[in-house]
Amino acid sequence: MKRVGYYNKLQRHGYVFILPTLLFFSIFLIIPMFSAFQLSLFKWNLVSPKVYVGLKNFIKLFQNERFWNSYLVTLHFTFLTVIIITFISFWMALALTSKLLRFKHVLQSMIFLPVVLMMVPVAVVWQFMFQTTGLLSVIFLNVFRFNIPWLTSTKITPYAMILVYVWKYTGFYMVMFIAGLLDIPEVHHEAATIDGAGFWARLIHITIPQLRNTLILVLVSCTIFTFGTFPLQYVMTEGGPSRSTEVLSLLIYKEAFMYTKFGYSASISVVFFLTLLIFSVIQLRIFKSGTV
């Protein structure tokens, strides 16, 4: 009996170890999250007293054209970016794990380079390249005989954003895919080749099924990360020509810290959070359904 008591007393040290984190997370993560929900029920400009408005913020929100524009802009950006990044990074990972290629580490580092750069200077540089007298415009003029209004057209600018974002982060997800690819035991491919399977057969029946977990991870994390994009849009276009690149996090920032509508901004934050939650649940459900 004494022994059991001693061991149990030992286990209680666990509480001490986790205490700092529990405290810290409660104060600076969990409480703010609930606080956002609470704040969304009020109208507040930080100076005058809070006014309880119930769900009026949300009603205003769902009738507000600017909100829907922002929401759709963000969805459009996220959807396209995730698909393009997943596609490109997958093929690049395949290429960089191929036996045909030497200097893999150098190539990987080159493609990974944009990932380690700071997004703010990156936005500055690309802004230069997108100018009417900038590098990209001039190249296009000389090669294709027409110019693209990269940052001045409401139709084109969102795609310019996608271009920069894809350029910046493909390397990151490529590395994830490479890790997943390297995890596939070689014997699978060898056995299949002996049985006469060609490249595509092996790809479809061995590689992709084995990459299931990695693919889920890439899709989910890319979606969550991309949906919250902020610095790129803030620096390059501040919301774009006529709000065509005004993403949700930018709207949340503006409503609170430019227009001092803190309650309204909190309600947008709630929608933001719930959207991501639903995304993740849906994505995980879709992929879980196929698991053995």
Next chain:
Amino acid sequence: MVSYRTGTTIKKVILYTIIIAIGLAYIFPFIWMVLSSFKLNKDVLAIPIKFFPPVWNFESYYNAFHYADYDFPRYFFNSVFVTICAVLLCVFLSVTSGYGFAKYKFKGNNLLFTIVLSTIMIPFQAIIVPLFILVRKFGMQDSYLGLIVPGGLTAFGVFLMRQFFYSIPDEIIESARIDGASEYRIFVKIGLPMAKTPVLALIIFHAQWVWNLLIWPLVIISTPEMRTLPQAIALFAGVYFTPYPEQLAISVVACVPILVLYLFLSKNFVQGITLTGLKR
């Protein structure tokens, strides 16, 4: 993996060409940035395009560091200081709680861990408003503390360290206990030294996030001297015109620290990413 058969030379050539072209396209904007920071203001966006600086302008860097009302060295220091402190905080929290969750069986272990892990779902952008109000209540706005404290937030770190500490055998800890070591001594003398690799990966991962963070300093920092690098660069605009080479110079300098870190520790950068995929 691609076919082993001979006669794959054509495939090789095509593959090499495409990948090298992509690789060059990926580093090209960075090269342009560095080269342009040495150009004269009029050459940056000149037509016809001048890829290399026709006249090398080293003054851009000197100017950027010596502006009257734009204290770039101070902003650099702010970022460095905040990043180091935030990373230390993050590591402390992750390592202690990871060890606690992994090595002790106490009531509520799983429940509490699930709660902590679920905070991974809370996107930082969604809490900037309440966090701002909270930080203001503590009087931490416009201060280093206000930047560091939210900078220590990471559920990923807790997850990572718990995964790691699960993997170290309990026997080592048991034998230390038999030898009379206190729990905290065991943690410091045995647990910590073993955790060098995941801690390094965590440091790299988290440092990048804090160093690059723009939205939070924008929210709580209003006095110019307290600005961090991303904020300072984002707000770098002259009253009449913006000096391009100087803007590019500070952009280059802002990228240098992490870049240098990457050149020396590229393996650990990759490790951090692959560890996120560890589901086994």
